[in-house]
Amino acid sequence: MASVWDVLTRNFTARFLYDHLLYWGIYKEQAQNVVILLLWLEMAIGMPSDIIGNAAVLRDYNRLGRIVMEADAVMRFVHDGTPLTESIAAIPAIADLCASHPGLVDYSFFRFHRGIVSRGIRSIRSGVAAVVFDETYQVLRSQYWAGLLGSMMPSQLTATAAVRVTAELEDFRSVFVSFSKGFPVSKRAIYDFFSRENIGPDYIERITTETDVLEGETPKHGLVVFYCKDRMEDAMSCKTRRLFRIDRVVMTAHKYNLVI
Missing domain, CATH: 3.30.70.330 (RRM (RNA recognition motif) domain)
Known part of the structure; x- marks a missing residue:
């Protein structure tokens, strides 16, 4: 089983993206939706590991805003079936992030695979994401990394992370x-x-x-x-x-x- 430290280290870029979105004034829930959806794409179907990194370095607020809007709509659809509007249905900004797998990720992908996506997103939200978004863990990680806590890693970081997979x-x-x-x-x-x-x-x-x-x-x-x-x-x-x-x-x- 992975420790909290392992999860934080492995998902450092995901946290960087989250902080980047908050810096640009994106609401927490929307920022989390983006990170969780992109984490699922990376983990579940082998998207390149730089998909989150590419989003994290964007400085174009319009592109970032489009990704946030699309991710929010996809997550609502996966959660309760709220259909995407015509202006969002092509999800071009998310599709562009997934350009190395052309033609795979679009609205119809999420419609057809909704059950699997829903289960995977629940797993990430309650597991990896819960660790990544935890502010206490982030403060401890930063302090330990900066050498402010001595050589002994805090027990909160060495503890086993409560991550699990909810799937069929x-x-x-x-x-x-x-x-x-x-x-x-x-x-x-x-x-x-x-x-x-x-x-x-x-x-x-x-x-x-x-x-x-x-x-x-x-x-x-x-x-x-x-x-x-x-x-x-x-x-x-x-x-x-x-x-x-x-x-x-x-x-x-x-x-x-x-x-x-």
């Missing part, structure tokens, strides 16, 4: 899949592909693909749930992200990996 077991044997815009792949095609590739259709518990899409859009998200985590790792070649070509369409697969 199937979450950790699941793979997010996305398709090129305008080129959806059917469940049958995915199933047949895994059969041809000798990954084994018997490894797969179920495949779901997006059916409820916004007007003018085409399905581009799906989820493959394997019977066990080992089979999922085999299919992904133990990688966080893999590209598969199905019927001349590229399918990107992202392993769900919420490690807190």
Whole structure:
């Protein structure tokens, strides 16, 4: 189990982003929403570890404000189903932060994966985020780092951090899949592909693909749930992200990996 110090050290950039947002006059709840959502993206689907860092160094208040507005709307949607307005639905500022994984993160992603996202966000909010946002821990960390508390680390920092994962077991044997815009792949095609590739259709518990899409859009998200985590790792070649070509369409697969 990680100590409070470990969690604070591992998530130093997340705290830096939080303080940066507060400095720019963002309300605490909104600032926390941004940090929690970006933490989930980094942890759960292997976004580059600099996604939070890139947000933390922004000096353009308009861009920061847009990220805050989008994150706030996404978090409300995930929490209680409040739909995003048309002006926010494309979440361009958050999508831009996730540009290294083009086409994956958009409103339809959060709509389709709402259950997994909701569980992951609850875990982060009650675990890692609770430590990162704790002012007492931050003061002790700063004082100890500056040598003001002697050589002995305070017991509050060496204590085991109360972090846990709230998830369904199937979450950790699941793979997010996305398709090129305008080129959806059917469940049958995915199933047949895994059969041809000798990954084994018997490894797969179920495949779901997006059916409820916004007007003018085409399905581009799906989820493959394997019977066990080992089979999922085999299919992904133990990688966080893999590209598969199905019927001349590229399918990107992202392993769900919420490690807190």
